[in-house]
Amino acid sequence: MNSYPTGRAPHDYGVSSLSPPASTSSSKADSAAMNGYSQDAPSLDQTLGPTSTPRSARVELKDPIQIHLLTETALSDSRGYEILSQEEVDELKKQEALLSQRVESTRSNLAIQSKYRDASASMARLGQGAADHERIKEAERERLACGKRCDELAQELLSLEKRLLVPRRKILEHTAAILQLTHKASRRKAPPQNGQLINGVPGSPESLYTYSHGRNSLEQVGDDNYYFGDPSVYQLDGLERSRKNAIEIPLKSPIREQNQLRVELDRLREENSHLRSQTDGLLGKLQGLNMSLRDTIVRFNPEVNRGYDEPPRVTLTPDATVANLLESQVEYLESGLVAVQAEQDSYAGGSGGGGGGGDGGSQLGERIEAINLQLRDLLMSSNPHYTPTMLPSDSDVDGQMTYLEDSIRSIDSQLARIGSSSATDETGPVLSGLWDSMRRGFAEAKQRKDDRRRARLEKGLPEDDEDMSDSEGFDATEPYSLESFANKVRWMQSQAITLRDQKYVLKRQIKQQRELNNKSDAEKDEELAHKQEELEQHRQLLSRADKDAAEARKMLSETMADLEEARKARGGGPPGAAQAAVEQRNVRIAELEGRLEAAQDSLAGAESRSQSAERRLADVGAQVESLAQEKQTAVEAARGLQKQLAGAETRSKEAESTLAKVHAQMDSLTQDRRAAVEAAQELKKQLAAAESRSKETESQLAKVNAQIDSLRQDRRAASEAAEDSKRELAAQTKQFKVKEDEVEQLNMTIAELKTEVTIARAELDGAYGSRAERAAEVAAIKQSAEVLKLQNQVDRLKKELGATVEELEGVTKETIGSEKEKADIEARLDEALTAKARLDAELRRARDETAKLQEELDGERLRVPGEACRPGAGASVLSERFRATMRAERKKFQEDLREERLRCRRVEEELARLKRGQGGSRGMLSPR
Numbered sequence: 034m035n036s037y038p039t040g041r042a043p044h045d046y047g048v049s050s051l052s053p054p055a056s057t058s059s060s061k062a063d064s065a066a067m068n069g070y071s072q073d074a075p076s077l078d079q080t081l082g083p084t085s086t087p088r089s090a091r092v093e094l095k096d097p098i099q100i101h102l103l104t105e106t107a108l109s110d111s112r113g114y115e116i117l118s119q120e121e122v123d124e125l126k127k128q129e130a131l132l133s134q135r136v137e138s139t140r141s142n143l144a145i146q147s148k149y150r151d152a153s154a155s156m157a158r159l160g161q162g163a164a165d166h167e168r169i170k171e172a173e174r175e176r177l178a179c180g181k182r183c184d185e186l187a188q189e190l191l192s193l194e195k196r197l198l199v200p201r202r203k204i205l206e207h208t209a210a211i212l213q214l215t216h217k218a219s220r221r222k223a224p225p226q227n228g229q230l231i232n233g234v235p236g237s238p239e240s241l242y243t244y245s246h247g248r249n250s251l252e253q254v255g256d257d258n259y260y261f262g263d264p265s266v267y268q269l270d271g272l273e274r275s276r277k278n279a280i281e282i283p284l285k286s287p288i289r290e291q292n293q294l295r296v297e298l299d300r301l302r303e304e305n306s307h308l309r310s311q312t313d314g315l316l317g318k319l320q321g322l323n324m325s326l327r328d329t330i331v332r333f334n335p336e337v338n339r340g341y342d343e344p345p346r347v348t349l350t351p352d353a354t355v356a357n358l359l360e361s362q363v364e365y366l367e368s369g370l371v372a373v374q375a376e377q378d379s380y381a382g383g384s385g386g387g388g389g390g391g392d393g394g395s396q397l398g399e400r401i402e403a404i405n406l407q408l409r410d411l412l413m414s415s416n417p418h419y420t421p422t423m424l425p426s427d428s429d430v431d432g433q434m435t436y437l438e439d440s441i442r443s444i445d446s447q448l449a450r451i452g453s454s455s456a457t458d459e460t461g462p463v464l465s466g467l468w469d470s471m472r473r474g475f476a477e478a479k480q481r482k483d484d485r486r487r488a489r490l491e492k493g494l495p496e497d498d499e500d501m502s503d504s505e506g507f508d509a510t511e512p513y514s515l516e517s518f519a520n521k522v523r524w525m526q527s528q529a530i531t532l533r534d535q536k537y538v539l540k541r542q543i544k545q546q547r548e549l550n551n552k553s554d555a556e557k558d559e560e561l562a563h564k565q566e567e568l569e570q571h572r573q574l575l576s577r578a579d580k581d582a583a584e585a586r587k588m589l590s591e592t593m594a595d596l597e598e599a600r601k602a603r604g605g606g607p608p609g610a611a612q613a614a615v616e617q618r619n620v621r622i623a624e625l626e627g628r629l630e631a632a633q634d635s636l637a638g639a640e641s642r643s644q645s646a647e648r649r650l651a652d653v654g655a656q657v658e659s660l661a662q663e664k665q666t667a668v669e670a671a672r673g674l675q676k677q678l679a680g681a682e683t684r685s686k687e688a689e690s691t692l693a694k695v696h697a698q699m700d701s702l703t704q705d706r707r708a709a710v711e712a713a714q715e716l717k718k719q720l721a722a723a724e725s726r727s728k729e730t731e732s733q734l735a736k737v738n739a740q741i742d743s744l745r746q747d748r749r750a751a752s753e754a755a756e757d758s759k760r761e762l763a764a765q766t767k768q769f770k771v772k773e774d775e776v777e778q779l780n781m782t783i784a785e786l787k788t789e790v791t792i793a794r795a796e797l798d799g800a801y802g803s804r805a806e807r808a809a810e811v812a813a814i815k816q817s818a819e820v821l822k823l824q825n826q827v828d829r830l831k832k833e834l835g836a837t838v839e840e841l842e843g844v845t846k847e848t849i850g851s852e853k854e855k856a857d858i859e860a861r862l863d864e865a866l867t868a869k870a871r872l873d874a875e876l877r878r879a880r881d882e883t884a885k886l887q888e889e890l891d892g893e894r895l896r897v898p899g900e901a902c903r904p905g906a907g908a909s910v911l912s913e914r915f916r917a918t919m920r921a922e923r924k925k926f927q928e929d930l931r932e933e934r935l936r937c938r939r940v941e942e943e944l945a946r947l948k949r950g951q952g953g954s955r956g957m958l959s960p961r
Contacts, residue, residue, distance in 0.1 A: 108216060110209075111210055112213060114207070115206065115207065116207060116211060117207045125200040126926075128200045132193060132196055132200070133197060134934065134937065139189055139190045143190060145945075146179060146186055150182075156176075157169070157172040157173055157176050312355050312913070316362065319362040319366065320362060323369060327344065330376065334376065338376075345362065356914055356917075359910050363910060467518075469513075470694075478687070529689055532682075532684050535677075543675060543678070545856075761872055768865060772865070776855060777950070779855060779858075786844050789844075797837065862947075884929075
């Protein structure tokens with residue numbers, strides 16, 4: 034019907050040909066790089082798109098020569114790629130996830146706008162033959178606007194897809210570089226297997242150096258722990274693996290996704306069980322080592338050390354984690370080693386005589402002096418104005434400890450001063466500059482409004498309400514302060530929200546006014562046509578009555594002429610014949626007079642009806658003029674609303690641009706503050722390293738534990754707030770569904786009423802005939818008796834028509850009431866949607882706070898105590914803890930991303946359903 038090919042519309046903005054998001058593949062590649070090559074080579078073929086050809090059609094995976102050449106080519110190509118840190122990889126993945134979400138939302142919006150554009154094009158084509166040129170122009174403008182929106186969305190989608198390619202390329206290059214770094218196939222050469230060839234022919238070019246009985250030519254012989262302990266890195270034709278189907282399962286098939294999820298879940302379970310077994314073994318070994326260490330300490334001095342504490346038991350309780358158990362075991366081991374060293378020193382002092390106590394005190398003094406020297410160097414390098422004091426001697430242990438405490442207090446005060454001054458020194462000039470730019474912008478806007486007002490006054494035009502509403506919320510003479518700046522930012526945000534709401538209300542009012550204008554124009558045209566038909570009928574009746582009166586006058590004149598002739602002839606004829614002729618003429622005269630009176634009566638009735646019709650026509654004309662004036666007033670009001678809408682949009686755009694600038698400045702300030710905080714944290718780490726050699730580690734650890742407990746409480750409170758928000762959102766959704774059901778019921782009632790009106794019209798036409806049939810019957814009647822009968826029938830029909838009109842007025846009133854109820858329901862629906870958006874914003878804010886608290890908690894968890902920083906103090910434990918933490922963080926990030934996508938998809942489906950419901954109700958209530 035649209036003269037478009039069935040394959041695709043000429044301006045179809047369909048699904049982009051961009052490859053699917055590579056977050057899943059990149060995460061799999063990262064997990065493979067950490068845990069070893071645990072998947073077969075054919076599983077790499079699952080990243081193909083649905084439109085690409087199968088890999089077996091291009092690459093023969095069972096050909097070892099081709100696989101070897103491809104491997105060598107890939108290794109040489111990925112040699113120059115950059116290896117990123119884990120933080121950079123996580124940042125790229127977050128950026129890719131955000132861009133993918135924006136691409137999906139833009140793509141769905143583009144699909145909706147393309148449907149709107151096609152609908153507007155169809156309406157424009159349907160209205161080409163109509164006589165309403167204004168409606169045709171409006172449809173054409175709407176079609177052009179929809180096309181422009183589609184083009185803008187297409188450009189935005191293209192730019193987003195181009196931006197999405199950058200993090201994907203970096204992640205893939207990082208993955209390739211990691212794989213190229215860990216691949217060692219080209220560096221090893223195994224001796225030939227007894228100098229024998231397989232069937233007398235080597236399997237592949239690399240078989241000149243490596244031979245095996247397996248079918249995999251890339252397999253290395255005699256190295257079971259090669260490639261991270263996995264002997265089947267490139268296993269291409271394993272017997273335990275099922276054969277690949279000849280027909281590939283589509284990539285979008287739920288079976289493939291379920292299989293992939295099941296394989297990934299099994300692999301994670303195996304890794305978890307393997308790590309758990311390794312952790313349990315490590316805990317058992319540590320506990321045995323601690324038991325043997327305790328026995329050694331007791332054997333040094335059984336009488337004194339008989340009550341030495343036993344090592345903590347390895348029992349997994351709900352409150353205790355593996356990390357806590359490992360930490361307790363390591364702490365016990367360190368304390369035991371310190372006790373053993375002390376026992377050895379005391380034993381050496383006892384065996385050496387009375388000089389042992391002096392040697393121990395001198396060693397302690399030397400250690401404290403070394404710590405004090407390091408602290409003094411640190412203070413002198415960080416603060417050039419620092420004046421060091423004289424260090425006590427080695428034998429003065431109390432003086433050394435006092436000097437150490439003073440140095441730690443000075444470092445704390447310097448850190449606090451740096452943390453407080455850096456924020457104010459860096460953010461103060463930037464915020465003041467931003468305040469000056471805002472003040473200049475508001476002053477320029479006020480100057481433009483004053484110029485427009487002055488120009489209107491010079492032209493003699495009244496003042497505009499838009500120009501009267503100046504920006505009273507900003508005082509140009511107010512000095513800068515942080516509190517006033519925050520208040521101004523909040524005021525601008527509230528103004529932007531208010532302008533957005535006003536824009537929405539004005540758009541809805543303009544739309545309602547257009548619908549009312551279209552409806553009133555159609556009703557006025559129909560009523561005017563009906564009145565013109567009635568006037569034409571009355572004119573026909575009046576002309577017929579005039580003809581009858583003219584005929585009666587003609588017959589009367591003829592009769593009078595005959596009477597005169599009879600009078601003239603009476604003098605010469607017989608008296609009896611003359612008398613008979615006179616009587617005959619009198620009878621005829623009486624008959625003609627009766628007919629003349631009847632014609633005069635009918636003429637008088639026709640004239641009265643004509644006068645009443647003319648009066649009704651004049652009333653209709655007055656109504657038409659009043660309706661035209663009302664239409665002109667409505668058009669002017671619509672224009673005024675459009676002007677207000679344009680002004681509101683302009684103010685909203687200005688406020689949004691200013692707010693965007695403020696947000697950008699705040700982001701830059703936040704980054705600067707983060708850099709300062711990182712520098713302060715680096716200094717704190719150095720301080721913690723210096724303090725780790727002292728005896729105050731236990732108090733700092735207690736403080737950290739208290740902070741962790743407070744963060745946990747804050748996280749629990751944030752979780753409870755999020756649950757409350759979810760419950761409120763569910764209640765709002767339930768109320769919204771109830772209102773939607775009420776709207777559907779009202780729409781069904783209106784449809785039933787319209788159906789009844791149509792049936793009544795059809796019954797009326799079937800009982801009394803159509804208007805054309807009644808006009809033909811009236812034209813066929815020529816005698817006066819039939820005219821009177823028809824007049825009675827017309828009166829009766831008028832009464833019935835009046836009753837029908839009253840019924841229709843009642844139905845119209847009910848319809849108007851239903852329309853008002855529908856408008857009220859739509860207003861309540863808008864309020865519910867606004868409340869829902871507010872709840873969504875609160876939920877997102879709660880989630881952000883929860884994520885921030887989680888990040889702080891993870892940072893506190895990853896903060897290693899000072900004594901563990903020494904060489905050989907549990908590096909493997911820290912490595913395992915870091916890997917487990919990063920794996921948990923990656924899993925949590927993927928789960929959060931999946932939940933966010935599901936929630937966005939749910940909201941988009943609900944929005945589409947609401948739009949379909951509103952479109953259906955508007956179609957049912959439109960005038961026919």
